[in-house]
Amino acid sequence: MAANGDQQSTTKRPPAPSPLRNSKFYQSNMRILVTGGAGFIGSHLVDRLMENEKNEVIVVDNYFTGSKDNLRKWIGHARFELIRHDVTEPLLVEVDQIYHLACPASPIFYKHNPVKTIKTNVMGTLNMLGLAKRVGARILLTSTSEVYGDPLVHPQPESYWGNVNPIGVRSCYDEGKRVAETLMFDYHRQHGIEIRIARIFNTYGPRMNIDDGRVVSNFIAQALRDEPLTVQAPGTQTRSFCYVSDMVDGLVRLMEGEHTGPINIGNPGEFTMLELAETVKELINPNVKISMVENTPDDPRQRKPDITKAKELLGWEPKIKLREGLPFMEEDFRQRLGVPKKH
Numbered sequence: 001m002a003a004n005g006d007q008q009s010t011t012k013r014p015p016a017p018s019p020l021r022n023s024k025f026y027q028s029n030m031r032i033l034v035t036g037g038a039g040f041i042g043s044h045l046v047d048r049l050m051e052n053e054k055n056e057v058i059v060v061d062n063y064f065t066g067s068k069d070n071l072r073k074w075i076g077h078a079r080f081e082l083i084r085h086d087v088t089e090p091l092l093v094e095v096d097q098i099y100h101l102a103c104p105a106s107p108i109f110y111k112h113n114p115v116k117t118i119k120t121n122v123m124g125t126l127n128m129l130g131l132a133k134r135v136g137a138r139i140l141l142t143s144t145s146e147v148y149g150d151p152l153v154h155p156q157p158e159s160y161w162g163n164v165n166p167i168g169v170r171s172c173y174d175e176g177k178r179v180a181e182t183l184m185f186d187y188h189r190q191h192g193i194e195i196r197i198a199r200i201f202n203t204y205g206p207r208m209n210i211d212d213g214r215v216v217s218n219f220i221a222q223a224l225r226d227e228p229l230t231v232q233a234p235g236t237q238t239r240s241f242c243y244v245s246d247m248v249d250g251l252v253r254l255m256e257g258e259h260t261g262p263i264n265i266g267n268p269g270e271f272t273m274l275e276l277a278e279t280v281k282e283l284i285n286p287n288v289k290i291s292m293v294e295n296t297p298d299d300p301r302q303r304k305p306d307i308t309k310a311k312e313l314l315g316w317e318p319k320i321k322l323r324e325g326l327p328f329m330e331e332d333f334r335q336r337l338g339v340p341k342k343h
Ligand SMILES: O=c1ccn([C@@H]2O[C@H](COP(=O)(O)OP(=O)(O)O[C@H]3OC[C@@H](O)[C@H](O)[C@H]3O)[C@@H](O)[C@H]2O)c(=O)[nH]1
Pocket: 105, 106, 107, 143, 144, 145, 146, 200, 201, 202, 203, 213, 214, 215, 216, 218, 219, 230, 231, 232, 233, 237, 238, 239, 273, 295, 296, 299, 300
């Protein structure tokens, strides 16, 4: 066991990077691949990486849930490249780091074509690990709090193995991500690949799809359209919501640090869905109604990250509270829906 409390580490050396790295004509730029880079978290990560003039960023996305619009300010930039590509097919590019985010993340989207979702998680991660092995790149996987399933331990530390239904309608995603984590560690132990695993908890912010289906985007869109906020029964289930800039900061620290993870990245501020609805109502539309609707199978009853490891190993903790982050998202949704603020 590594002294830092990470999962078992290996003595095998990582594969050598491209010989170009030693050439006298070698450019000092870091080439970074972001899979799913046209998506919600991916595009914010790209913004952050592009701030550093030493970085060249390559995005691959199949645009199932991502959109070129999220990257419009970078299209045509000399250090940026956008490739339409599905990670279930192999990809050959010369890069130093891979942020592997590609996968639909909203339950209604990942359940839409479950076979494709599990292929994305398993074959997509295999393809990216194969690429990392070939070019000697470091690879970060965005895994998920859903690996804890309907957790029986609360809050969830990384050492908790979870309570997942292996044959349920959410399994394409949660079991898919669990296999992706397994593949990451097997490539690390067997081939010496440098890996990083983040377990992302619920995240919100500007650029979420308006009709994404997740709870924060649903409530904000409903409040702005004067439609009832649809709380799924019983409404006492909890989630902990992390603002997207905090999430991106955690991912970059994990990639740049020395720890494989898995490490939880999330905001421990925990809310019931009824509390979230009341907060959205108070901040955005005090006249909106709240209606109770039917829930979906296997919905986790509680979720809150234990972020001790992120604090100690990455020096990371979230800065933005829910009440501070919601207005940024409201502003973005107002612009896209064309609903001006009343004064
Ligand atoms: O309109 C809605 C939508 C959702 N909900 C409830 O809100 C809670 C959160 O649901 P979401 O659809 O936002 O997201 P979930 O927490 O179920 O899954 C998410 O978990 C973490 C990430 O990895 C993924 O982004 C996603 O799978 C659930 O209890 C759901 O029942 C509502 O009450 N109303």
